[in-house]
Amino acid sequence: MPNITVELLSGxxxxxxxxxxxxxxxxxxxxxxxxxxxxxxxxxEIEKSDVANGGLLESDK
Amino acid sequence: MPNITVELLSGxxxxxxxxxxxxxxxxxxxxxxxxxxxxxxxxxEIEKSDVANGGLLESDK
Amino acid sequence: MPNITVELLSGxxxxxxxxxxxxxxxxxxxxxxxxxxxxxxxxxEIEKSDVANGGLLESDK
Amino acid sequence: MPNITVELLSGxxxxxxxxxxxxxxxxxxxxxxxxxxxxxxxxxEIEKSDVANGGLLESDK
Amino acid sequence: MPNITVELLSGxxxxxxxxxxxxxxxxxxxxxxxxxxxxxxxxxEIEKSDVANGGLLESDK
Amino acid sequence: MPNITVELLSGxxxxxxxxxxxxxxxxxxxxxxxxxxxxxxxxxEIEKSDVANGGLLESDK
Numbered sequence: 464m465p466n467i468t469v470e471l472l473s474g475x476x477x478x479x480x481x482x483x484x485x486x487x488x489x490x491x492x493x494x495x496x497x498x499x500x501x502x503x504x505x506x507x508e509i510e511k512s513d514v515a516n517g518g519l520l521e522s523d524k
Numbered sequence: 525m526p527n528i529t530v531e532l533l534s535g536x537x538x539x540x541x542x543x544x545x546x547x548x549x550x551x552x553x554x555x556x557x558x559x560x561x562x563x564x565x566x567x568x569e570i571e572k573s574d575v576a577n578g579g580l581l582e583s584d585k
Numbered sequence: 586m587p588n589i590t591v592e593l594l595s596g597x598x599x600x601x602x603x604x605x606x607x608x609x610x611x612x613x614x615x616x617x618x619x620x621x622x623x624x625x626x627x628x629x630e631i632e633k634s635d636v637a638n639g640g641l642l643e644s645d646k
Numbered sequence: 647m648p649n650i651t652v653e654l655l656s657g658x659x660x661x662x663x664x665x666x667x668x669x670x671x672x673x674x675x676x677x678x679x680x681x682x683x684x685x686x687x688x689x690x691e692i693e694k695s696d697v698a699n700g701g702l703l704e705s706d707k
Numbered sequence: 708m709p710n711i712t713v714e715l716l717s718g719x720x721x722x723x724x725x726x727x728x729x730x731x732x733x734x735x736x737x738x739x740x741x742x743x744x745x746x747x748x749x750x751x752e753i754e755k756s757d758v759a760n761g762g763l764l765e766s767d768k
Numbered sequence: 769m770p771n772i773t774v775e776l777l778s779g780x781x782x783x784x785x786x787x788x789x790x791x792x793x794x795x796x797x798x799x800x801x802x803x804x805x806x807x808x809x810x811x812x813e814i815e816k817s818d819v820a821n822g823g824l825l826e827s828d829k
Contacts, residue, residue, distance in 0.1 A: 464777055464819070466710070466747075470566070471770035471800065477695065479799055481703060486795035488701035494787045495780055500700040503710075505653070505692060509566060512538065514769070517561040518549035520542060525594055525636070527771070527808075531688070532587035536617055543616045551608035555601055556593065564771075570688060573660065575586070578683040579671035581664060588649070588686075592810070599756065603764060610762035622761040625649075627714070627753060631810060634782065639805040640793035642786060647758070648715035655708055658739055665738045673730035677723055678715065697708070721817065725825060732823035744822040749775070749814060 465491055466503045472521075473508040480506060526552055527564045533582075534569040541567060587613055588625045594643075595630040602628060648674055649686045655704075656691040663689060709735055710747045716765075717752040724750060770796055771808045777826075778813040785811060 467487060475483075484504050491497040511521040528548060536544075545565050552558040572583035589609065597605075606626050613619040633643035650670060658666075667687050674680040694705035711731060719727075728748050735741040755765040772792060780788075789809050796802040816827040 464775070466749075466775040468773040468775075469770050470772070471802075475800055477703075477705075479801075480695070480698075481706070482799045483795055484698040484703060485701050486799060487792055488698070490788055490791035490795070494784055494791060495776065496784075497776075502698075502700060504698040505710075506696045508696075512541070513567045513569075515541075515545040515549070515563075515565040517563060518546050520538075520545060522538075523542070525592070527592040527810075529590040529592075530587050531589070532617065532619075540616055540618075544612055547612035547616060548609055551605055551612070555605045555608060556597055557601075558593075566771075573663070574689045574691075576663075576667040576671070576685075576687040578685060579668050581660075581667060583660075584664070588688075599764075599766075602756070602759075603767070606759040606764060607762050610759070624759075624761060626759040627649075628757045630757075634785070635811045635813075637785075637789040637793070637807075637809040639807060640790050642782075642789060644782075645786065648713050650714070651712040653708070653710040653712075654739065654741075662738055662740075666734055669734035669738060670731055673727055673734070677726045677730060678719055679723075680715075721825075721827075724817070724820075725828070728820040728825060729823050732820070746820075746822060748820040750818045752818075 464501050464503075465495060465497055466505075467491075468505050468507060470507045470509060472514075473510060525562050525564075526556065526558055527566075528552075529566050529568060531568045531570060533575075534571060586623050586625075587617060587619055588627075589613075590627050590629060592629045592631060594636075595632060647684050647686075648678060648680055649688075650674075651688050651690060653690045653692060655697075656693060708745050708747075709739060709741055710749075711735075712749050712751060714751045714753060716758075717754060769806050769808075770800060770802055771810075772796075773810050773812060775812045775814060777819075778815060 488502045491502045549563045610624045671685045732746045735746045793807045796807045
């Protein structure tokens, strides 16, 4: 704990994931006082055709 | 807000998504008094082999 | 199916929920061709201190 | 109800899913007193590159 | 892993939770070949006024 | 986007939330190249009696 889910559009590189995971884990440890080995992060990639804002699919914008 | 997640079996067309997104957004604005641009909808497609009801996978029915 | 989760700020009345549930279920049946009895909707109320946009908690805005 | 989501690494066979679904449904009925036909289980497979523990992606370990 | 979320109506006792957690963990270890210490289960209690099936809130049935 | 959900044990202060939200948003902007105003973070507090690891509720440890 914490258990962090990151819903994001596809297209990020593995290096971006690595850097982001490292930064968020560090923040959880430093600020929330989590134990490092307990910080869990899951990425859920979604496509533009899977998400709508304001009544329109992102793939239609 | 609201942030709406729609878990559904695969097989819907893009036009069905468009219509559904439009209807749900309208309901959120008209009934829940949400601001239109704040209504977010995400589709999560699942396969019949990913879901079970009553102890049986849907793909086995 | 579909299984729909509606994350929203607290403060809606039961009548707003009833109307919204009715409208969304109708849209799922009419547009997505779901069976009415299979449409499931869950509300998850959240507080302004539980959500941040743009780096600021909503309760601090 | 209950509505159970199982986030797991890919690689399980269909027979493992069948057995697991059967065991969990039986536990929900026997222990939680759920009606069998109301027990819903959804599998969400994730890849090792989608999950990090302790600041490192599982695919980098 | 697996990371299991159990959405259920409120009203279960702590002993029911204990028994259910034990049974599901055992099934994950025995059937899915998970390591016991990696099986994580989270309960999310919901009220009847938070869930609708077939267009009606459960609290209105 | 990204839409980030942080499941954590209760007990963090508002200042810890503020600092964490700020750090994670900065990481999303700097590393994932998200637009700042599109970064959404939701906290879901859970109690020790709601989570089990290794077959035991955290409240029983």
